[in-house]
Amino acid sequence: MHTKNTQTDTQKNAPAVNALASNALWQGRFEKKLSDQALAFETSIHVDSLMVFDDINGSIAHVKMLGAQNIIPHQEAKAIADELHKIEDDIRSGALTIDTGFEDIHSFIEHVLTERLGDTGKKVHTGRSRNDQIALDERLYLRRTISALQKRILTLINALCTIAEDHTESLISGYTHLQRAQPVSLAQHLCAWAWMLKRDYGRFSDALGRANLSPLGSAALAGSGLPLDRSYTAQELGFDGIVPNSMDAVADRDYCIETVSAAALCMTHLSRFCEEIILWASSEFGFIDLDEQWSTGSSIMPQKKNPDFAELIRGRTGLVYGDLTALFTMMKGLPLAYNRDMQEDKISLFRACGTLDSCLEVFTEMIKTAKWNTERMAASCRGGFANATDLADYLVKKGMPFRTAHGCAAAAVRLCIERGIQLEDLPLEEYKAISPLIEKDVFERLEPSACLKAKNTAGGAAPEQVVRQLESLRRFYTQAVQAKKE
């Protein structure tokens, strides 16, 4: 199932109400039926339908366990499981459409099952509550969604490595305070983003590690009076184990918050990267030329080519922060155990994951198809005294204390500013006047490419170091892709 559900307002899509009146799972205790307005307000089926196959899989595991434990007869357990498989096929083929007149996806599936199997269908919910059922569905949703997001992150890391491999010697100014600082390479710059994305990948793995426990069998909140085997269903569904406390299992949504938090941080990285792309695509920088397929024009200014996709990703980052805030706020005042407030979690969870998914996809295409203007990038390393630190390092290597060397280099910069020239243009005699330690070889050392090569510390910008980073990133990529296949 896709994850791009951006449903924000269940009320707006109010169902044609009638089904619930007779189909509410809890109707027995009531004489009156919910009003149309009330159902339209409380229904969640437009949102939780996204987990329909998770819900069916969970029910199949549950009835198998009920059969294995002799809680319901084997034959009936099998009949229910078989019918659930058929329902899944029918939904996939379009033979069965989800009736949005139901309160939620759980009610709809149970209704169809009972319609088809009669009293046998009524046994599916034995020893189960929608409270553990929804928590289960969410964890199953998270498993496949996190894995899909991680694949997108890997694809982007791979794309960045491919570009970087061609640009380990392509000079570009590094900036601090958005002022030219020191020459780096485009590869070093891209690797910086790749490492951040690798950590995003790890955060999703961590979130998944904690989410991958089964809440099923916790029932409403206290567990069940029937001899359920929670480990059986956990194993059947591929969980690492069970949530150890039945109340915790149905009352927390920390797994949603963790996932959206990882998504928010990943969006932060994309957003900052987009900010650079927007700057770099301007005529002032001119470092990058975005492909026409990933640019837009203006309805009035015929010359325009705008980086709208980068701007949209930057903008959508705010939406994901909003979803994270919504989840935190929703949870902060809730006593144990289940509270209906928690129904709203899915809107934020699905939207945040969907937003990150599409942003990663679009960003990857945008960066893969962009052209890099290596001349403009290299030119940014000249004219801003980006080699001043290297002048100081040169003097340090000749034995001068760093603070004194910093002062000599600063004196040279001052002189150059007065004359409107660059450090590489200052005559040797003038350098000698600043420090007799300076010799003719200084001019080679001031070349941007020499400044780059000199940064040969581990993790530094020197091509040799960046090649090592790339090897390490590639190794991570290959191993992670392999692990996903297993």
Ligand code: ARG
């Ligand atoms: N739609 C509900 C949710 O998403 C399902 C659980 C309903 N439980 C209940 N006790 N009303 O949270």
